[in-house]
Amino acid sequence: MGRVTDTLLPLFEPAGSPAGSPAGSPAKASAVAAAAASALRTPAIAPHLLRIVADSTDWAAWMRARNQGITATDVAKLATPKSVQNAANDKMNGSNFGGNTYTDHGRAREPVIAAWVLENYGIEPSTTLFHAADHRRHLATPDGVGTDARTLELSEIKTTNKAWRSIPRSYMRQVWWQQYVLGADRTLLVWEQHRDFVPIRSEPECRWIERDEDQIAILVGYANQLIDVLNAMATRAQQARA
Secondary structure, eight states: OOOOOOOOOOSSOOTTOOTTOOTTOHHHHHHHHHHHHHHHHSOOOOGGGGGEEEETTSHHHHHHHHHTSBOHHHHTTOSSHHHHHHHHHHHHHOOOOOOOHHHHHHHHHHHHHHHHHHHHHOEEEOOEEEEOSSOTTBEEOOSEEEOOSSSOEEEEEEEESSOOSSOOHHHHHHHHHHHHHHTOSEEEEEEEEEETTEESSSSOEEEEEEOOHHHHHHHHHHHHHHHHHHHHHHHHHHHHHO
16 A cells, blocks of 8 residues: 555564673663664665556657556546457557647646646656556556655646536546555546636646545456456457467
């Protein structure tokens, strides 16, 4: 879950203790205290930082890695068993969508909104692709990753030309998937509404989305089904070429 684990005091006699120091002696107590202090001074590595796959600053490597797994973009489509097959077809055959004026606007505004998130919430912009702790093909690239050692927080940034009465369900699925992959506790979903590509407010809107284990379990199930379908499709394609 991204939390710092408790530091355990050593049960053995620390190296450098005076030979023959009796248990409970001042010398031994001092050595144990020094070892504990040294352990506390050593910064713990957040678990998600050990699961980095690629970075979108290397676009080709990032895309290649994404194509090998199931990302938040893929999971956003997974709402029914039929959607699993549709997502598999899209992933296997590729997409002809190369972007439009709306996606161009979103890319242009994202760094500006990310700077606002950093200033107001302390969540650093991120371009890193991570894999889940228990499945290397479960992948996510959140827009922001917090640095608080106690609670791992993410951010996800959207732009829209519509007023939201509620957060679109596909975005909620993206958020929950990212929380699962990184082990995050909550996500700041930030959105900026525009009219004719001009923001209508001086600041974006935002809302904290808490981790939901039930929804995450559903998405993990669909993602694993998607992997099974993709593997079966790949096997049939190989057999057809043989």
